[in-house]
Amino acid sequence: MITETENSSVIRSLLMEWVVHPDQSSDPGQEPIGYIRPSKRLRIIEGSGAIFALVVVPSLLILLPGVRSDHLLALIGSTALIESGAPVVGVALGLPPAVVLVLVCSVALGLILLIYTLLDTLDAESPRVSHLLVWVRQRYTRSKTLQTYGIYGLVPGMVILGVWICPPIAWLVGWERRRAVLLMMIGFTIAAAGTLAVATGLVRILPAYLSW
Template sequence: MEPGKISTVLRRLARALARCVLVAILLPLLPVLFLGIPLAATLTVITTGFIIEYGAAPVGLALGLSPWIVFYILMCTETGIFLGLYDIFNTIGETSPPVARFLEKTHQYSRSSKSVERYGILALVPCEILIGVYFCAPVSWVLGWRENRALLVTMTGYVLSLIITIILTMGLFGVLLP
């Protein structure tokens, strides 16, 4: 690869990482600054969100954070992960000829199948619930779905999972810790 192309790739990867950090880490820290939420608990939820996604909700609630704050932190974290991954894959797809050829073939397949073209993106909801964002972002990118639309559908599955997890956790804590 030529030196000019390498620097372009590195700049784009740095921009993708910066977008991820801004949305997934810095935005969740706003309540710490403005509402006096504990920094350690917030950082714990962010870190756990990167690892187990909506499964981090019980951790935040156990640390004494409000369900609304836990919801906000995990929504930001999930959105940042999706956007960062999508940008990284976009960079690879636009700078690597073999990957670009692979993408063209998969886009042709998804356009040739009416059911995949029309309803395929809806499969991101159960994929998010069962597998997570680390699967949804690459699949969205490979099948050529627009980033904003894929993010919206992915986040729909995430919101459902997160709300159910928060409600069940609060109920469990209510029973175990009256």
């Protein structure tokens, strides 16, 4: 009978792999220096998730009545450029607020997963990147405070730094991936929802104010 702990270990072994420092000698008495790298299987899963979020979800939203494909494409491009500020564009295009929020969050998630996939692939193919990860993570683990609480900085970080900066930072220091993605999406959703609320309010208030 396989216990839950054993089952988790099996799943982890299928999705992650231990990478030894490229320059480490084969001395059996030497403590191994390295880090955990997502396996090719996990990279495929994350890449598929990115495609689903960036392609499939927008394609489904196009099927909704009153939603134009060119407006969705404009909002996708705006999300990639101005990130959590993109709901302003969606509201200006006349898209329903719910559609705007779902689309920008889906695009943000897709970009995060895509960045992780590309960085993991670069790590797997480049010894220089492996050197860099070992160097950074050895120094990161020296700070217990940063190691324990640093990941929570991703929530405000998504508001300040955005989608193109936070995932590489989280990847570089090796924060637990599922929790990092969750925290980044929480930060992005809060920022996007706030922007959407302000933009929707202005659209409702400005016509009445100007007519007055």
